[in-house]
Amino acid sequence: MVNLFLSEPKWNDDAHNSSNIDVILPLVNKLGSHIQSLVTHGARSEARVWLCSALSSVSISPRRQLNIFMRLLRSKPIKMQLVSQLLQMMFDKRPRKLGSVLAKRSYLLEKYFQGNPKRMVQWFSEFASDGGSDHKRGARAFAQFAFANRDICWEELEWRGKHGQSPAVVATKPHYLLDLDVQRTIQNFLDNVPEFWSSNEFAESLKDGQILSLDTYFFLDLFIRFMYEEDMNDDVWDAVEEFLTEESFSSLTQHLLITLEERDLCQFLELLSKYFNPSIESWDSGDSSCWLGVVLSRYGDSIDELLLLNSVINQGRQLLRLVRDENVNDEGEMLKETMGDVCRGLENASSFSLILRDLSKMKHIEVIRMLGLLSWTIHFRLSEECQTPDSWEFLFRENGIEFRRSSEHSLLSHNGFSEESESDSGSRSHVSKKRHKREKKKRRKKKKRAVDVDDDDDDDDDDELLGRHQISRSWLLSTDGFSATWTSVDLPEYIARYCLSTWMKWLLARQK
Template identity: 80%
Template sequence: MVKLFLSQPRQNDSGTIDQVILPLLNKLGSHIRSLVTGGARSEARLWLCTALSTISISPRRQLNVFMRLLRPKPRKMQLVSQLLQMMFDKSPRKLGSVLAKRSFLLEKFFQGNPKRMLQWFSEFAFDGGSDHKRGARALAQFAFANRDICWEELEWRGKHGQSPAVVATKPHYLLDLDIQRTIENFLDNVPDFWSSNEFAASLKDGQILSLDTKFFLDLFLRFMYEDDMNDVWDAVEEFLTEESFSSLTQHLLITLEEPELCQFLELLGNYFSPSIDTWDTSCSSCWLGAVLSRYADMESIDELLLLNSIINQGRQLLRLVRDENVNDEGEMLKETMAEICRVLENSSSISLVPKDLLKMKHVGVIRILGLLSWTIHFRLSEECQTPDSWEFLFKENGIEFRRSSDHSLLSHYGFSEESESDSDGKSHVSNKRHKRRKNKRKKKKKSAIDDDDELLGLHRISRSWLLSTDGFSATWTSIHHRTSYELIFKSIVFEISTVAIYA
């Protein structure tokens, strides 16, 4: 049975087990590293990028990190293109304002392209009003303001043309314009239109960027790296400052080649301290900042892929290990895991391990504790697949519990004195907390539960309990094992990690 090592360590525990458990954990780490840096490397990199998106960093610092990737030559084409695409989608006005200052450049954009002409200049109002849109508004406004020089360039589909006076009283007549022939006339005979305030105003909202993304990507790349236009870089910097770090990393890191990702990690590590003030079991980035601060000392990204896999991606790593198509590394990993479990089952306290951890470097401590935590995670997924197996786990590890299906009247301690307990102690939980957590569980989507059940291969079980290990009780159900597993194995490791690192 899995030992969770929740009891207070004994004073006379011997440290000789270090000579056995630490080499085994290191061996396990080597197996996992081979899995996540071999055939599953792309997936492991995605896991790491997801973890990086949870980091908290100031807007000024995130600007500095990304600008140091963007500014140097040779330019990182995929990164810049993806960033510009983000700006097209999320902040088109920033780049639309840049285009408006150089509206004359778009004359070539429309030359010989009837499709673009129709898309941009044909949205005249249908209701008889003057609420024209996009290029149609610019065309109408310019034509009226400059009717003495360009009105004859308007081509009509009817038998005869319309005078400015008639169109002014009946704006819907503009719907009879032959847009293609009109714009071709303007391209040939009205050059002032393309640098006019009317046409520039139609570009400011950035909607024109959607007409041909590739064209505008190429144009802005030229603005940035060939012409080095300050207002374009100012717009980029403003976007990088305003957009959340989470959004930037999720969209941009996937475009980086591995050397570029390593550069990003090194730059990011400069803004983190190697010390950890608190361990937050719900925060995946609390250990990551400390590791990044020493990333420059690592030989490669492989160590970070390993650490992230065992600490943040325990369930996905389980799936990878159980994949039938995985190579012999998976079988050797399971054999090593069995050896570790045999050693742990014969030990009385997890405090035996940190004796040698105190001699290790910071990253080494996190690595060993992460491997130990994932070992427990693995065993829980293997052995606890029924309600009875969970209750046996609780009893063997001294966790007091009551089945929450017991509807006895609650006392001020949380349970009636008449209700039977499955262990000797009393759990203390308020009705309010119980109801709040129960309602929260009901809000979880059924599809998410089904996905997790399939991932871990667990049976659908509905029993739930109220647990207590230190006088505080919490509702827990094995259906919601996604949270339950993580709370159990992460809390063990991060509780002892403070002792291991600061003792």
């Protein structure tokens, strides 16, 4: 049976086996070294993704997040992947911010359309088809400019029909613009009407930023040049700063951190660490920020410790998968052997009490490390030892956890009805008994051998049905006020986190 150590220790009891601590704590540190080796060498890239995800739960002010990301963006050498990903976010979420910047430099798009018929048609072909003048995107800009400047540009319009249309006719019948040969007309404007590309009409069509979606790579390159090569680039950086202030820290970290090289991620962590204190006020098992802030406050120049702690506290299930994958290697075997030594050292409940007493005198970052590792050993043992619903219920009883079987996964009785439904419904039970009598009478008329075969088949079917429901059994637990349904798939991770949360709350209460 796995002891979850959920009974609060008696802090003032005299200890008779304190020497055991001198054995267990080094073993826990040894276990941490094995896990750290696994996540920082064999699965470093995956562990970094886990860490970036955890960092998104941290909460800081918009002013501070702006300061951090602007420091990264302004630093040398330029972090091209970071800049590109940030601009892509702006294209997707706030296209108007960059559309307004582009509108001020509309003349630069003359080169964008030059020699590219596909782009011409994409942007300038959306003339209204219902007889109205509600043209879209570049088509609206073109129509407005052509009418306003018909004296200098109308002859550049190319028509697909036998003859052209006059401005007066098109003004009364706007749908005639659908007969324009857009490609040839725009090419004429590129060759002969330079005024169009710097006109208010064309600039206005760019302000909503829709054009950015036509060729992402072109506009990413263009805006990177705006940011880092232009002399007059204040408006570009103003738009970037507005976006970094308005967007949530969670969204920024989830999208941007994965693009950073490790040295740049370390720079980010160093900048972030300045905004946290080295102590914990409270502990919430569902909130990574309660411990991440403490670890970040002591951040040095290596992320290895962060990768370790995040793996054992937040990514227990994924870490378990890595350990099982490594079982064929010496590292995996050594890790399991060390974990076994730790578990044997904790078989006496008083040993854990002594460990907590010792930890209560340590700094919070050391406490988080030790208890995080101990909670993950529980995760591992539960995954290995609790393989059946009965073993889970035995674990609950032995550790003082009240439980209720979820009604939708009730254990079925031998005749195929749930125990709850039999006890709650007398009529159903009565029908079941009558059916049973009829079947029994029929069986008596058959040969004994056939009866035996039928009985064996019925038993096999019942056993199979019982087995399926045993596997799918789920529970409501007192640990969360019976508010959620838990299955054996999620229980190891949930119970381990609950243990860690409980232990941390005891220590925090003692240190006040």
